[in-house]
Amino acid sequence: MSYLVLARKWRPRTFETLVGQEHVVRALTHALSSGRLHHAWLFTGTRGVGKTTLSRILAKSLNCEQGVTAQPCGHCQACTEIDAGRYVDYIELDAASNRGVDEMTQLLEQAIYAPSAGRYKVYMIDEVHMLTGHAFNAMLKTLEEPPGHVKFILATTDPQRIPVTVLSRCLQFNLKQMTVPAMAEHLAHVLEDESIEAEPQALRLLAQAAAGSMRDALSLADQAISYAAGPLTAAVVGEMLGTLDQHQLVRLAQALAAHDAAGVLAVADDLLARGLSFRAALGDLATLLSRVAMTRQLGQAPADDPQADDLMALAGRLSPDVLQLFYTVAVHSRAELALAPDEYAGFVMACLRMLALVPAPEAATADMANAGQHPGSSEPSEPSESSESSESSESSESSESPISSGKPDGSTVASTKGADTAEMPPGRALPEPPLPGPSRARQTPRSAQIPPSEQATAEKEASKDAADTGHSLGPDSAGPDPVRIAPREHAAPVRDIAVEPPERAVAVQGITVEPIPGHAPAQHAPTEIDGPPWDLDDDPIPDADFAAAMPDDPVDLPIRSAELSAELAGGRRSRVRSKKPAPDPAAMTPQAWPELAARLPVTGAARALALNSEWVAADDTQIRLRVAIRTLSGGGGQERLRTVLSEHYARVLRLAIEYGETGEDTAHAVSEAEQARRQDDAERAAEGHPLVQALGKQFGARIIPGSVRPA
Template identity: 50%
Template sequence: MTYQVLARKWRPRSFDTLIGQDHVVRALTHALNTQRLHHAWLFTGTRGVGKTTLSRILAKALNCEQGVSATPCGQCRSCTEIDQGRFVDYVELDAASNRGVDEMTQLLEQAVYAPSAARYKVYMIDEVHMLTGHAFNAMLKTLEEPPAHVKFILATTDPQKIPVTVLSRCLQFNLKQMTVPAIEQHLQDILQQENIPAEIPALRLLAQAASGSMRDALSLTDQAIAYSAGSVSTDDVQGMLGTIDQTHLLHILHALIDANGAQLIAIADDMALRGLSFRGALADLAVLLSRIAIQQRVPGALPPDEPNIQGIEELAQLLSADHVQLFYSVVVHSRDELALAPDEYAGFIMACMRLLALIPAGSLPAVATPAPATPVVASAPAATVTEAPVIGAAPTPPAVPVAAQPTSTTAAAPEPDLPPASPPKVIQDTPPWETAAPSSTATTRVGIQPPMVERGVQTIAAGAAQQATPWDTPSQPSSVAEPVVAEASASVIQPPSVDKPVVSSPSVDEPPPYEEPPIDDSAYDSMSQSDHDADFLTGDIENGDNTPLMDDAVQQAVAALDLPTPTIPKPERLSPTQWAELAPTLPLSGWASELAQQAEWVECAGNDITLRVAIRSADDSLAKSRINTVLNEYFGQVLRLHIEYGSTGDDTAYAIAQAERAQRQAQAESDAQQNPFILALIQQFDAQVVPDSIQAK
């Protein structure tokens, strides 16, 4: 006799033997017992959860010769022929291969006839979501009001693709996926009746690999029996499925705790030699970490027959809860990144290296690090001297505490040729970390410069001034904080009056005292903007006493930058042509840029700028606000933008661009008509140039 696979041999024949669908069985049983029979049922669920099996059981319950009930006899002619798939009044239609409107029309034409040998004519349409839209429309009327002797059973794995007009005409039952314990128990019962020895861990692996499908579980069991030569052992099932042994996972976690990278690589190499799936290994490692987290948070929640329960309890004690969560996150994300890795082995190794970087700190070997040098401090406690940085001088290391003498302060590393430092001018109880901020010298802005050029010139001028005055002298106004001495007591100590010696460098001449000269604006008012810009960048502008604002060092620095001379007219002097050239260069985008380029310059009266636009848009208010902000930044003054609507001329940026584009198009068409190659094609092959096919670059 031909061998029959387990999935067909042990297909449930009644509601009592159906596994894992108690909610559906309860509803159908009550409906059959009370004779409240609907004309259409829809069973949804993933593959192998019992949709076709449930349809056959329901067809037997409707057509059993003993009567309509939830317990068909299974012995009569109707029941046996339905189980064997040859009952004339039970039609199973595969919508994947019969999905057109013609097949559906033929089925509905036969539905009007009475059943041949049964109580009801039952049509079971499998994968009904594969029907076309016209096929669904063809069956709507019959599905809503079928003949009294017709029952429809629809099954699908994707109910989202079924029209709502069909869903509203059916009773819908969502079949659940099988749980691992239910599949494991069912496999154990079947193998006991088949007299096939099996190990419980092997059955658990098969149940997990089935992913909720009983048919997949039975098919894998058939494969395991053939692979193991008549038995189901754990080692054979692991080799067949390519799953990793749980002991490998425990060894991985122990190697992480021991910070043993060599052992991790050895485990990965062993897995590669055995042909194990690294993706599956990461998935199993994530499951193991979840078991460890459960054991840590809810002790005793894991069942006693959990695989490797002792190893899980041990790891729950060795690992902290935070590291378990980090490990789990890394493993899950690394599994998703395996597709991006050069190969699965490299991806798994990188995942282990990431985990190795997160191991508990206590398991790492102590690394001796050199201690920072401790400054030598005098035995007597004294005040702390904090020296402010000298502008223009080279950066100095942070100040360290030194011993304060009764009459003078000792420098950290005095030069041998320099005189001793004088007593500090200010002694107060300010903490050493609160030093006085350098006082900034007020700078007078001459003219209206673009912001970036002005800031660059000021920065260069400040740097040159710092380099020109590296020494702080009594006669020069100090722009930095004086040394501050913080003492333990909170009282202010007034030192005796002592003349402060001058500390100067023998190689640098002392500059003359600096005084802020008055500025005469009359000369600037008579200058044009372009002349002023050139004079400012070259340092030719003079103060009231005919002294240039920039010294030689600043002029040399500006000359080295090779900055272009900007020419920015004042807004009241702007012409429509200049606005058309300026509008495309403004930092605008979207509708604001389009509005600026399509606008025509009208006038600038005082601080009010007026532009004219031909077409009104709903987004003009936002674009107007953006343009106003950009113009304020560009001209360096507060302006108010007004937009009026009316006809515009040909001096807008958009009109100019269109004219240039039309000119280029005309030139391109003229060049194409004179092209020798095109002329040769026209003469030899009677070719024609398609109008509007020539596009200028």
Template identity: 45%
Template sequence: MSYIVLARKYRPLNFEQMVGQEHVVQALSNALTQQRLHHAYLFTGTRGVGKTTVSRILAKSLNCTGADGGGGITAHPCGRCDACRDIDSGRFVDYVELDAASNRGVEEISQLLDQAVYKPVVGRFKVYMIDEVHMLSTTAFNAMLKTLEEPPEYLKFVLATTDPQKVPVTVLSRCLQFNLRPMAPETVLEHLQRVLEAEAIAAEPGALRLLARAARGSMRDALSLTDQAIAFGAGKLEESGVRQMLGAVDRSHVVRIVEALAAGDGPALLATVDALRSMGLSAAGALEELAGIAQQMAVLQAVPDAANAADPETPTLQRLAGLLPADETQLLYSIAIHGRGELSLAPDEYSGLVMVLLRLLAFKPQGERPQAAPPMRPVAAAKVGTASPMAQSAQALHRPAPAPAPLPQAAPRTAALRAPAAPSRSSSAEIPPWVDAAVPDDAAAAGAPGPAPAAEIIVPRAQPRAAEPAAPAAPALSAAELALGDRWAALVRSLIDAGAIGALVRELAMQGQCVAIEQGDAAQLWRLRVERETLRGGTHRERLEAAMAKSLGHAVKLELEAGAVADTPFLRDMAERERRQRAAEELIQNDPMVLSLMQQFKTARIVPGSIKPL
């Protein structure tokens, strides 16, 4: 006797044996039990999910006569009567299966419909099953519309397709549609276990998990791959053999990739890629496995109780989920998913894989994250780096405004919007303009003298809400720190204007805070504090050092240290832009013509974001 492949040998013979399509089985079973039978059914879904199988079971249910020959329409065909046996063997004369992929013309459909006028020969119903119905031509669809809408009472149509979008709506409206879903890997795994137990074939759980994932929702593909794996393993299924047959990437390699990303270890990352290359494993498969692990990590981070205790990989996934925060896990998943589409554009597959992994490493926040930012400090703006002016403006608009100080009832005070002036060195408690903080009441009430403003717009200061506490003052900068900031900002501006620095070197200068200038024996030492790790690495320091030496006319040594910054050229530029934006908005809002127009037209308003300083 010739060998029967598993996909045919274990094809379900009744609704009870169907797996993964409970919603379709329940609807059809209830319809058969209550005798509420439609004249046309449309089954849609990907390959190998049971469309043809459901059609055959439905035909048996309609024509089953029972083991004693006296049965009627039933949701549980006996499988022993002549009708059931003939339909299973493919020789039932009243059940016709037509492959529309090879019989797509109007002639074939017309020939089929010509037989519809004749009653069933041996069965209760004549069932026409048209597979891949979307392949029919337009004229063939038009030819069957009338019969499909009003067939004889003894005729049932069953249509199956993997692409329902190509089926005309005139056909869809005449059919009862059921969508057979792709099967979950767990469902496929359980079915493979039952099949292999029936076949008395030993299988490792890891091998079955690989086959279930490789099937991608198709039970027929899973059984076909199992047949291939049995032949590959000489009668037994081992994980190593199945992995070699499928060319699947060992999850241990992907685990090492995640560990290297969490540790920021570039050499370990490249070593893992070299190991994948030496074994000839697929780069696309590595990114697919990486995305799968990232998805499972994200689930465990959001719902720790969702871990499957029976899965031997769960402890590893739980450990990996603790290595990365949730936002970096989402970034890891997104870049892995999009990176698969870029592999075809890369010079070769593995150079594309290297670039995707290096992108994950580059976008990973480096260094120690601050636990709490200083009050009212524009930390988000400082971290943007090379953000666009539109993004910087949006950050300035969304930053919470400082709470105003309470006003005396007798003498209302005013708040001034001043042009930038040199900070006073007379008091070390003065807060520089690039620190976004409220001016304390006691300092304003004392009327401490300050530098004469270059321009001033006086606006009434609003009363604060009683429920809102005054914002805490920002950390003060000493006179020495302000002097170093002035000197550094002037030097950076001169370097930028001269075109001596650009790109990331310019970004390093803009994001750095000068904390010390010392005169050494061989060179002048400038010490900068830089918050971003990516700016402190590479050759940026040497290039900035060379540009400073050329501009100052003497040897310069530049030292970089990590830490939060409070006075950088970037923060000063941000403060100046915000000051000019606020001044422009106040100028427009207090303009007499604007106020007159708003009084004249009650619905008139100033569109937010439409005011730009000149």
């Protein structure tokens, strides 16, 4: 006797032996037990999930000599001949080779005759989606009202190509793809009965390669038995399938986690030497990364997983964001592998891309060291040259920016911030104060750019020059020395502004401007100021009111501390417009929804959905709308409307669409009502016009409804 392949030898003969399709088995067994038999069934699903097997078991249940039963005997003439494929009343038709209207007409002409040996004449049409449109139309009438002795079983892998007129005449059952654990368990049972030893990991590899098809899994098992010529081990099966060994896969993931480029290239060279598929390797890597991510999220690996220890180790080394990045690169690189010069280069570049997008630990350590920080610490370890220069800049700035405190007697006391009193050499420009905000530490005053040795020399020369010219830098000095203005800390930036000394001392906001004895203020045209950061045209304190409110004694100058302080210190107006709070979706009413829907920035399907929807209810997380036409929620309009509503309410919202009759609380209904009202008003106004009334009296004229257009 010739060898019978495992896929045929182990084809299920009863509903109990069928694996992975419990939902279909339950429906069919209940129908057979209760006698509620339909005249047409449609089985859909990918290859090798049991469509033909189910049709044969169903045909045996209908024609078994014991009667219509969910448990055929398997020994009578009908059962044995159906299993052997030679039963006269069970006709299997391949629609791929008999797809025309002539073949279908011939089949239907034979259907009217009674069965020859069985109880029912069963027609099984495989790959029914291959029939032409005329063939489908030819079978519609018979499929809807067949003779009582005829049953139709249709099978297809592409139900989308079957006309809805055929679908509506059948009971449709969607057969699921087989899971990897279910296939591995069934393979273990089959190989145990065949007296062949197999490792669990080898069976798992076969089940994964089958991609949900039990027939493919049994065929691969046949191939592995021939290839191994002995026990099925994971190494032998992986070599036969051309897949990456799990230990090598873990080694690749560990090399990526350790940023070991040499280890990654070693794995790639090994794959090239063994002639394995780089596309499959990227797919296996993405699968491993997904298992690592689930292990990290759950905190533990599955107990029955043989790689549980490796998964836990990788989960401890790879952070969630790195896992997501590696997974994305692996998936996209697998799709782009056909564009690479060769698969080896594409695989290597994909792995190097993962390493390039994640900084190496030593690189991160070097960057932190350059920034003056220890790895793993956010505090600087030692002050670097840049920090020293910043400190010297601040000290120079504080030493060269004396703060003059005004007194009632007109004297001035010069002080510095954290330093001794310093004098400004004549002719040297005022140092620029640091800009407020985060960039203050990066600003380097001009005075900080002078070395300390040169500063000391310059100060000595300046003192000597001042003594020769008769000018003194002390508080009692006289002469055309420029006025000293010391800005407070955090004050607004002082720009190059020429300031004439006043006639008497003025103290405003911690800034003292004192007169110079014997110096008369110069009369000149107003100096243009280089644009302050606040708007002078919209000052909350008018100049006239401010001048009227100024007292005779400058020491007792009243200052609006709340407003003027904020303007001088922050460089901006004190009147800050408060941001309007985001609206609450729960406060929306059905009557107010049409107005909001009409002004939402949406177009196309989203606008049609918004205008024709009715507000039902809302809370902090979800908005419910009702529409009368189901097609309005298709075409991406629902998702676009959800996005716009989330932006409007400044929160992430879900959009639930209900279907039912809508009333007058839709934007479309409101618009139509408003248009009708304006049309009625326009027609009444036209009828009341004297000319129209005169024409009506003289000629019997009347206004045709709808002919008047409102303005």
